[in-house]
Amino acid sequence: MIRVAINGFGRIGRASLRALYDVPAHRAQFKVVAINDIAPAEAMYHLFKYDSTHGRNPHALAWQHETLTIAGDQIELLHEPELSRLPWADLGIDLVIEASGQFNCVAQLKQHLQQGARKVLVSHPATSDVDATIVYGVNHEDLTGQEQIVSSASCxxxxxxxxxxxxxxxxxxxxxxxxxxxxxxxxxxxxxxxxxxxxxxxxxxxxxxxxxxxxxxxxxxxxxxxxxxxxxxxxxxxxxxxxxxxxxxxxxxxxxxxxxxxxxxxxxxxxxxxxxxxxxxxxxxxxxxxxxxxxxxxxxxxxxxxxxxxxxxxxxxxEWGYAHRLLDTAAALFSASDKEE
The missing domain is CATH 3.30.360.10 (Dihydrodipicolinate Reductase; domain 2)
Incomplete structure (x- = not known):
């Protein structure tokens, strides 16, 4: 399974995790092992469980210390503001979903790679020097598998x-x-x-x-x-x-x-x-x-x-439509990588 970390647990970060558990194909392909956000663990859990826009989360949730459990899967919660200190190598992260909204240029996003992640998927528009900007259904088939930093454009x-x-x-x-x-x-x-x-x-x-x-x-x-x-x-x-x-x-x-x-x-x-x-x-x-x-x-x-x-x-x-396209793009990115290998 592809090991995923989510950096930023705001509207899109939470929607993406919830959508992942709604789609059996994505759940079979991706395993979210860590979420990084400056908010305390209790707030992350509460906002994920209760949503004023999309309603109460239908998946079984629990929270204890720095661990979020969803449908029996445990996810480590981190609160590291500096990208250069994130433990992606130790966690064996294949993909970082960059959903903080704070980083949009390659110089910043490369820090995820330097910390050990294989690929980065950005949940907002990024600078033109990223490896690809993808709108799923329009140009996702252009992915070669060699891309390391990809933007999923905007909603x-x-x-x-x-x-x-x-x-x-x-x-x-x-x-x-x-x-x-x-x-x-x-x-x-x-x-x-x-x-x-x-x-x-x-x-x-x-x-x-x-x-x-x-x-x-x-x-x-x-x-x-x-x-x-x-x-x-x-x-x-x-x-x-x-x-x-x-x-x-x-x-x-x-x-x-x-x-x-x-x-x-x-x-x-x-x-x-x-x-x-x-x-x-x-x-x-x-x-x-x-x-x-x-x-x-x-x-x-x-x-x-x-x-x-x-x-x-x-x-x-x-929010919801874009979260699903983010996951579709992640799947396409790793499908292209598998073909490349």
């Missing part, structure tokens, strides 16, 4: 890139724009208080807050043919989870909604099976909570004009 990249790739392949995308309507996050304030940027100082539950985004750069890294063709913006809205993406594209071909939908349905049944879903119902954001797909296309919100201008609404659970 919003996983949401939009599969759709963009399918539409560009079949119709061509001349240009377009995306607005991310993202649930509030824990880097926002509960009440008005100081932050380094003015909008960030405001209470998250009271306002729609425009925020900076580098999504266009992330899309271009994965779909370089779309360089300089897309503009992106983002706002945070006062919901606890689930993100929507408002997508406007000028296609190169004059097609109709039925042709667009057929391409998406075909993708749903082929290369994006289990990753892309299509909703034909009049749903709202909470209905997509705890949804493991990368993206759900809202078929009720697709509109077009006669010149090929297309507008769509995409949904994703930015």
């Amino acid at each position: 919003t990249t996983h949401c939009c890139v599969p759709v963009l790739a399918a539409l560009d392949k079949h119709f061509g995308i001349a240009h377009g724009g995306l607005t991310t309507i993202h649930s509030m996050m824990n880097d926002q304030n509960t009440t008005d208080s100081y932050q380094s940027h003015l909008r960030g100082m405001r209470a998250a539950s009271q306002s729609i807050v425009p925020v900076a985004t580098k999504l266009a750069r992330g899309i271009e890294r994965l779909l370089p043919q779309l360089q300089d063709r897309l503009l992106t913006s983002a706002v945070r809205v006062p919901v606890i989870n689930v993100t929507a993406m408002d997508l406007t594209l000028q296609l190169n071909q004059n097609v109709d909604i039925h042709q667009v939908l057929k391409v998406l349905v075909d993708s749903q049944q082929a290369e994006l099976a289990g990753l892309l879903d299509i909703s034909y119902e009049s749903l709202v954001s909470v209905d997509f909570n705890h949804n493991s797909h990368s993206v759900t296309v809202d078929a009720t919100q697709i509109t077009m004009n006669d010149s090929g201008l297309l507008k769509m609404l995409l949904w994703c659970d930015n």
Whole structure:
């Protein structure tokens, strides 16, 4: 089994461990042996057991001293703030899931390798000098097995890139724009208080807050043919989870909604099976909570004009869906490594 350590036990770290135990194939392949977080063990256990967004953890849990037990498996809890002091060699770690959100450049991430880990999978966008940036279902088959540091991009990249790739392949995308309507996050304030940027100082539950985004750069890294063709913006809205993406594209071909939908349905049944879903119902954001797909296309919100201008609404659970793709990418990384060997 592949021995895994999770560095950072926040929203994505906890969701990834819970998702691993939900999927028998992942549980058979991966053994999480250590979790490192600066929080005390009691807090780590409590937050893993009780979740305001995804509900109570369904797996049997126990905690004693510095050990978390899940479904009978014991996991060592560490509280080391310095990457250079982590005991990955002693623990025989094959993979570190870097979920702290604190490290995104190779110079930092290499410390996991220097401490004895074989590979690092980063749960957020990283600098361009990592060995690969992967959106599962789009480019995971490009993995060779030689990669040591891999980024799993972002939740919003996983949401939009599969759709963009399918539409560009079949119709061509001349240009377009995306607005991310993202649930509030824990880097926002509960009440008005100081932050380094003015909008960030405001209470998250009271306002729609425009925020900076580098999504266009992330899309271009994965779909370089779309360089300089897309503009992106983002706002945070006062919901606890689930993100929507408002997508406007000028296609190169004059097609109709039925042709667009057929391409998406075909993708749903082929290369994006289990990753892309299509909703034909009049749903709202909470209905997509705890949804493991990368993206759900809202078929009720697709509109077009006669010149090929297309507008769509995409949904994703930015925590749960992304956690599943992180595990899928880990599996693909080690599958490629096995072939290499």
